[in-house]
Amino acid sequence: MLTLKITGDDGFDETIVAQPRDILLFERTTKVSFYALESSLSMAHVYKIAFFAFKRTYPELAPAKVTELEEGYDVLLVPGDDEDDEDPTRGEA
Template sequence: MLTLKITGDNGFDNEVVAKPRHILAFERATGIKLSDFEDEISMETVYRLGHLVMRMTHPEDTPAKLADFEETFDVFPVGGDDEPDPGPAGA
């Protein structure tokens, strides 16, 4: 699962979670696989995923067109599920 912080000019301000069903729909719609996110992810991809998740979870708050979404919303990936390694004690 991926968490995205999304804020919009319309007052929307929340974190949304891309669940497996959202990732599956994203992969089918774009041809971009979740495994491709391991190395790096472009902002274009982040916005495409954010738009899809928003259309599925908050359709009343989301413009139908990706271009309109890009012009009026900010999308930020939130830290992953893995906690950083604190390193050896006393280091």
């Protein structure tokens, strides 16, 4: 899914993985499909997904509203490590 680095003004600093249920909540509340995100991913989308993942992972620490997340936290997408995978068609030297 999506790996997100969340850093808060309050010292919170964790990497969270958005699970399918977080993406489902995002889709239901925004009417934007996960597959449509590939061509139109915005920071507003990233923060909304992060909000659901944060609430699920750290319910006692998560902000109550998306706007609180936007005002007090930085959210960055962490690139996947699939880019580093070796090409299976390339022969070994």
